[in-house]
Amino acid sequence: LISGEYLESVRSDQRQAQEYGIQGVPFFVIDGRYGVxxxxxxxxxxxxxxxxxxxxTGSVDAVSA
Structure with a gap:
């Protein structure tokens, strides 16, 4: 923590969470488009x-799974 070695990576994750509108945990981003x-x-x-x-796949059956 003192070295700040991963600080930019953490800040990047925080920015992405803000862009997705994430306000709590747990929160799952699936395929970069779906949020649970x-x-x-x-x-x-x-x-x-x-x-x-x-x-x-263009399959209607898979959508209703």
């Missing part, structure tokens, strides 16, 4: 990952 705030159950993450998979 707070402690969520596994189904929420499955839905987000399914949506991303559907976007990448």
């Amino acid at each position: 705030s707070g402690a969520q159950d596994a189904a929420t993450f499955v839905e987000v990952f399914g949506r991303i998979a559907g976007e990448r």
Whole structure:
């Protein structure tokens, strides 16, 4: 901490969090586009990952997973 070796990296992370509008933890940014705030159950993450998979493959089934 005293050396400040990672200070710029931390500041960069802070700027990115502000850009995303993050105001609390936990907060997950998935694929650089989806934000999941707070402690969520596994189904929420499955839905987000399914949506991303559907976007990448053009599959409607993956979006509704």
